[in-house]
Amino acid sequence: MNEVKVINSGNKFAHATVGSLHGFEGKQFVKDATGATSCEISFGTLPSGQSVPFFHSHKNNEENYIILSGSGKFQVDDETFEINEGSVIRVSTNCDRNIKCTSDTPLTYICIQAKEGSLGAYTMTDAEITTRGNLM
Numbered sequence: 001m002n003e004v005k006v007i008n009s010g011n012k013f014a015h016a017t018v019g020s021l022h023g024f025e026g027k028q029f030v031k032d033a034t035g036a037t038s039c040e041i042s043f044g045t046l047p048s049g050q051s052v053p054f055f056h057s058h059k060n061n062e063e064n065y066i067i068l069s070g071s072g073k074f075q076v077d078d079e080t081f082e083i084n085e086g087s088v089i090r091v092s093t094n095c096d097r098n099i100k101c102t103s104d105t106p107l108t109y110i111c112i113q114a115k116e117g118s119l120g121a122y123t124m125t126d127a128e129i130t131t132r133g134n135l136m
C-alpha cells in the first residue's frame, strides 16, 4: 500500500507524493497532506477483474475521475460504459457510482472531488501572466 508523504512545503504551496504509480495499490487521499481547500484528490487502483466493493453517492460534491492506465467499466446509477486510459468522467451529486477494472493490467485513476457548481472563473478568466524571474 502506497502512503502519502509530504515532500516539502512553503507559505504558498505544499508538495506531497503517493510514490510511483507503477505498482501503486489501494486508495490514497491527499487533501490532508497538501492542505487543499478547494477539492479532495485521491489516487486509486483496482486489480484486474475487481471493482470497488460498494457503490456510493455524494450529497454536495461532484467527482471527476481521470483514468491514468488500464481500462474498465464505469457505472452511474443503471448506466454502464467503457473507460480507458485518458478517459475523464464527471459524476454529479446524488447518484450511485462504481468503477471496475477489465484489463489484464491494473486500472489506475485519480478522483477529484469538489463542490458541485462551485467553479466560477477558471484558466484565463482567473489567471494572469506575471513577470517573475525563472529560477529553474
Ligand code: ZN
Binding pocket: 056, 058, 063, 113
Ligand atoms: Zn466519492
